[in-house]
Amino acid sequence: MSLLDVESLKTYFFTREGVVQAVDGVSFNMDREEALGLAGESGCGKTTTALSIMRLVPAPGRVVEGSIFFDGKDLVQMDEEEIKNVRWKEVSIIFQGAMNALNPVLTVGKQIVEAIQAHEETTKEEAWNRAEELLELVGITGLRAREYPHEFSGGMRQRVMIAMSLACNPKLVIADEPVTALDVIVQAQILKLLRTLREKLHLSTILITHDLSVIADFCDKTAIMYAGKIVEYGEVMTIFKEPVHPYTQALMGAFPSIKGEEMSLLSLPGAPPPLIDPPSGCRFHPRCQKAMDICSREEPKYIEVEKGHFSACHLNV
DSSP: OOSEEEEEEEEEEEOSSOEEEEEEEEEEEEOTTOEEEEEOSTTSSHHHHHHHHHTOOOTTEEEEEEEEEETTEEGGGOOHHHHHTTBTTTEEEEOSOHHHHSOTTSOHHHHHHHHHHHHSOOOHHHHHHHHHHHHHHTTOOGGGGGSOGGGSOHHHHHHHHHHHHTTTOOSEEEEESTTTTSOHHHHHHHHHHHHHHHHHHTOEEEEEOSOHHHHHHHOSEEEEEETTEEEEEEEHHHHHHSOOSHHHHHHHHTSOOSSSSOOOOOOOOSOOOOTTSOOSSSTTGGGOTTOOHHHHHSOOOEEEEETTEEEEOGGGO
């Protein structure tokens, strides 16, 4: 049985201007100790998908349809008290932007202690010892637990966020843009740390990023999102070597490589559509250079083009 099965997930935001279809019919699954990469342009629904799994979608948004089975339990059907027993203890998240995610007026140790005591029955002393152990685990001396976020560099703050996500020994960690705004050296260090922790603690990981090289280096599978939908999903090497959806092909063509022949990078004209009024048919068709008449009329089916490799494109039928 898979650890996580997301089926036909729809998460909408109900605003005065209309309904924003932020996540619209997303389906994927992942096994235990597997790493899945969610990729796509900004605003395509990656973070909203993650927040839906955590049941942390802010108002006026809510999950309106679909199921999220985690370890055999449907998180969508749980009440607030039930989801509290899952959140952080079984599924945790490393929020985007460590400086904004950490409370500037509390020491980092205090913040980790609060996460532990909110979900486990333990004394303050035991929780504090655990917080120091977690900091040591991510490469920060436990002596710095009494320091404040502003006393840490960007990379160190990200390590604190990783330590906090591990506070209650979860099975699944969602990392939302964990290396954004960090220099390349620190990025490599954070990714190496995540990989080491994943192997040491037998973690499953969802990595959200717009950087395809990070996914290629870290993940087993990837899901390419566009305008609230998954357009292609499968094993990382399959997607990178044999992409079948025009959007995935465009992303790959816009990404530089130091191997192979020297070639010009491709640009993708236009911008993703507003999700309050998405185009009919395939949402990518206004920007697709391979669009056909049917693309503007009918939404393509999400089909298995080969074993474990899925795509939503009329060209793949």
